[in-house]
């Protein structure tokens with residue numbers, strides 16, 4: 080499989096009043112064409128920052144302080160704003176967590192889809208409305224011609240999310256980044272939306288980066304998993320292998336805290352401690368050490384790197 | 400065992416429509432009956448908008464029901480007006496913990512003040528007695544005393560959830576209603592909060608009504624489960640029964656949509672397409688799930704299925720269950 084996105088030693092820092100937040104440190108992973116990769120980890124681990132950096136939409140307070148993001152052979156950290164603007168929306172697009180907030184409340188949804196098509200697609204103005212209706216039908220919206228004239232508030236949360244998917248897929252991107260796309264949706268609606276993304280991805284050989292808290296969701300829909308903790312990639316590998324035999328103590332702890340059939344409350348265990356303060360974290364060493372029960376003296380040494388790629392790897396001095 | 404809470408034919412209808420004239424009746428909770436035994440944990444599940452929050456707000460007497468009875472111990476709460484209920488002694492016996500603890504705690508209150516408020520209002524505690532009781536509650540819920548002076552924005556999600564629980568158990572309720580108390584928490588913090596709840600249940604003999612979207616969490620802590628669909632209970636029974644042998648087509652669709660932590664790629668699973676029917680002026684003769692139901696037949700539009708036994712303590716409302 081050929082590589083589409085390669086994130087290499089990416090570091091991102093935010094300037095805040097309380098000091099510099101080292102949100103990402105030497106993050107590396109890759110996604111091949113047509114592959115679905117999950118990015119998992121606790122709240123605050125850096126999943127969204129990774130996605131925003133890849134899309135070139137970091138908050139102005141944030142800065143890429145090191146590393147590269149290579150998309151289809153183009154180094155985005157060197158590319159001009161125009162080049163990135165052109166890729167974004169056409170070649171790579173993103174679905175955000177809150178679909179209603181991401182849609183323009185005073186524009187009809189069909190018009191919003193047409194806008195995207197006209198901005199990025201090869202389409203005549205006269206054909207855009209019909210194409211928008213076709214896209215709504217494709218994401219399973221009943222009565223798409225009528226619905227294309229609706230405003231976002233007239234649609235349920237599940238339908239808004241499908242509209243977001245339709246917009247994200249309007250220009251047939253080769254990479255879709257979905258940041259917690261189903262948070263706030265019912266599981267029944269989540270299943271329909273995720274099936275839809277998976278089926279469209281298969282049909283078009285589209286690569287997907289699925290950001291989620293939910294290991295079960297990752298296990299059902301993804302080929303590989305990248306686990307983040309406190310701004311580091313701590314483990315990555317093929318989904319079945321990583322879940323069956325996690326190597327990083329953090330991944331093992333995360334699994335041991337996840338409710339699932341056949342496991343009683345007494346069998347579940349919380350992860351000790353809390354995420355370290357990213358303003359004070361020492362550079363280049365394991366950020367899980369303060370919470371880890373497998374820690375040894377050499378854990379204070381510089382972190383074993385995880386190279387981007389499909390192999391199963393853990394950034395740990397004493398892996399399981 | 401006599402029930403702690405006995406809800407009979409409870410109904411809440413909201414008038415909807417513009418211009419001051421009600422043009423429709425939105426059946427948010429429709430003819431709902433169930434009971435909760437002392438010490439029991441009952442889960443309440445169902446999709447967004449099915450009426451879970453409306454139901455628990457009726458029970459906590461934050462809203463007035465349109466019809467029906469709420470027997471709690473020896474009193475019928477349904478007859479008491481929501482207005483003024485806050486000052487009645489029964490108020491203390493049913494307490495609620497809301498989904499986003501951060502939002503339900505006043506941002507200008509310290510953790511201490513948040514826990515102290517119901518003690519002042521309902522128990523009249525002041526001074527050292529108040530101080531002692533708040534510290535006792537902080538200890539019981541695992542809040543370090545040093546954090547009591549902090550404001551909500553200075554607390555983590557898990558700490559805020561603990562404050563919400565400490566505040567709710569402060570006046571020694573017999574029933575605690577939890578509306579998605581762990582939905583905003585990471586799995587690791589969720590484990591801690593669930594264990595705390597189970598520990599408190601045992602020590603204080605509490606009953607819980609636990610509203611959740613997460614079937615895997617319901618499975619962990621609930622003795623019984625109630626499944627709602629568009630204002631009605633469509634299935635209820637012991638957790639193992641309902642989750643292991645779901646009798647209603649909606650429950651089956653719900654369970655098959657729950658992602659599983661699997662090592663093998665999952666096989667094809669039935670999906671629930673379409674949208675629910677409108678809750679406004681629903682036809683009293685048509686099953687609320689008809690039209691979306693994979694098993695629906697013409698009979699389903701001729702008469703409303705009633706909750707009937709399908710197993711020990713297990714009821715379902717489907718003509719073909």
Ligand SMILES: Nc1ncnc2c1ncn2[C@@H]1O[C@H](COP(=O)(O)OP(=O)(O)OP(=O)(O)O)[C@@H](O)[C@H]1O
Pocket residue numbers: 093094095100102120121122123124125126127128129138140141292357
């Ligand atoms: N604009 C910003 N200014 C300062 N710090 C920020 C900013 N955006 C993110 N951060 C910090 O970067 C870290 C990673 O945040 P990020 O939003 O990527 O987490 P996440 O893994 O997406 O979490 P969640 O699961 O809650 O969405 C956090 O410590 C966060 O506080």
Ligand SMILES: Nc1ncnc2c1ncn2[C@@H]1O[C@H](COP(=O)(O)OP(=O)(O)OP(=O)(O)O)[C@@H](O)[C@H]1O
Pocket residue numbers: 413415425426427445446447448449450451452453454678
């Ligand atoms: N004050 C109100 N006026 C009119 N309709 C209302 C009101 N409150 C709730 N509803 C309606 O009652 C129905 C039930 O809503 P409710 O909030 O109880 O659902 P829920 O099951 O708690 O959903 P969620 O899982 O999204 O919290 C919905 O159709 C809702 O729109």
Ligand code: SF4
Pocket residue numbers: 647648649686687688689690692693694695696699704716717718719720
């Ligand atoms: S009564 Fe009919 S429509 Fe209703 S749930 Fe059963 S099979 Fe489906």
Ligand SMILES: [Mg+2]
Pocket residue numbers: 126127128258
């Ligand atoms: Mg995020």
Ligand SMILES: [Mg+2]
Pocket residue numbers: 451452453
């Ligand atoms: Mg609700």
